[in-house]
Amino acid sequence: MNVAKPQAAKRMGTYEVNFDGLIGPTHNYAGLSRGNLASTSHKGHTSNPKQAALQGLAKMKLLAELGVKQAILPPQVRPDIQFLRRLGFMGTDAQVIEKCAADAPQLLATAYSASSMWTANAATVSPSFDTNDRRVHITPANLISQLHRSLEAKSTHSVLRKVFANEKHFALHEPLPAAMHLSDEGAANHTRLCATHGEPGIELFTFGRVAGRTEAAPATKFPARQSREACESIARLHGLGARQAIFVQQSPEAINAGVFHNDVIAVGNGNVLLCHDQAWVDMPGQLATISTAFERLTDQPLVVIEVKTSQVSLDDAVRSYLFNSQIVTLPDGSMAIICPIEAMEYDSTRQFLDALLTMNTPIRSRHVVDLRQSMNNGGGPACVRLRVALTEKELNAVNPRALWTPARHDWLVAHIERTYRDELSPEDLADPAFIEESRAAAAALVGMLEDE
Ligand code: SUG
DSSP, X not given: OOOOOOOOSOSTTEEEEEEEEOOXXXXXXXXXOTTOHHHHHTTTOOBOHHXXXXXXXXXXXXXXXXXXXXXXXXXXXXXXHHXXXXXXXOXXXXXXXXXXXXXXXXXXXXXXXXXXXXXXXXXXXXXXXXXTTSSEEEEEOOOTTSHHHHTTHHHHHHHHHXXXXXXXXXXXXXXXXXXXXXXXXXXXXXXXXXXXXXXXXXXXEEESBOTTOTTTXXXXXXXXXXXXXXXXXXXXXXXXXTTTEEEEXXXXXXXXXXXXXXXXXXXEETTEEEEETTSBSSHHHHXXXXXXXXXXXXXXXXXXXXXXXXXXXHHHHHHHTGGGXXXXXXXXXXXXXXXXXXXXXXXXXXXHHHHHXXXXXXXXXEEEEOOHHHHTTTOOTTTTEEEEEEEHHHHHHXXXXXXXXXXXXXXXXXXXXXXXXXXXXXXXXXXXXXXXXXXXXXXXXXXXGSOO
């Protein structure tokens, strides 16, 4: 492991803003995501949307109070009745729901999914320091590998349009064409490494599949969600320099163990890369490529913290979500790791986390968060946030209504306490009365970004 001095928190007026997805009122466990072991093992359980949303808000408050810039993206309105109508369910909204519940309950759960909460999958973002026109480039993910997630792309695009409307600073692209060849899962498979957030960085794109070439990426038991062609298209769209875009392949062993996104097995921040030794195909070769590219661009060594299988097995990595921790740079220039409570419950990951703080890396502090409601669907701390590095000017051009404030936090807590259920079972989705209830709860939140 290399050792380096903690990086400066920011160059004058540069921030990394974490846009967390507010968890919606229809959060439920439907086992929709094959290859995501938490999702399939909680299928049919009763969820608690109120607790889920409050857990998400508590994490945002913690980060904001640590001095990290925090923002909030509203949930999408569900059920997506229009989706069900396109599949031939007719009549009034209530009739659509009743017919679908009777004929195809899995499609009903699909229309009700609150999956837009995992904003790491909302888009891929390249900061202006990396792009050839010096604008922030944003491509919403098409998420076509899972039916319920594919419903998000259009609304995500319009939400991001409301947040990043200023075309002088932001280039918002359309999602890639909706075809398996170009299946894209957003920032969950994208890691940016840089000396400080205000300087050019290298952008690491991880794919599980090369479209149409099984010999180039062997078949996996579970879906390999991201294609190489999608990664390359985004790097082109964003105008990244050849020295900056690096493409790495997920190891089939990891996918087969339940690593459906790369952020379940690796996380980076600034000059630190924390990863498991089975994250990518040809780990020694990939780490050498990444470290060399980083050093060439930044003139400093990358701090690689590679966790060995002998320390933490792939199964423990997936169960604990250790690598789905957030690593954030604090105002004093040191880094903090924000880990899920589950990572403290397995011996191997707790021991690693204890040792990490003694290792002389930029990571100096640890905070443990309880996101169990989201975790039971495979979404940890890093899944519920989309990172956007911005200059002061760019931050000023962001829709201010998206930014976290103590008053907005209090309003959201009160709204959720008042309107969200604390129990939601799969059978509840069949109740036509739940349509209006969930629409009303979400509508006020979606309106959050609008002018009064
Ligand atoms: O796409 N779970 C999400 C979890 C996404 C986690 N995000 C990141 N790793 N960045 C998914 O598999 C479960 C829904 C259900 O089963 O009801 C779900 O969609």
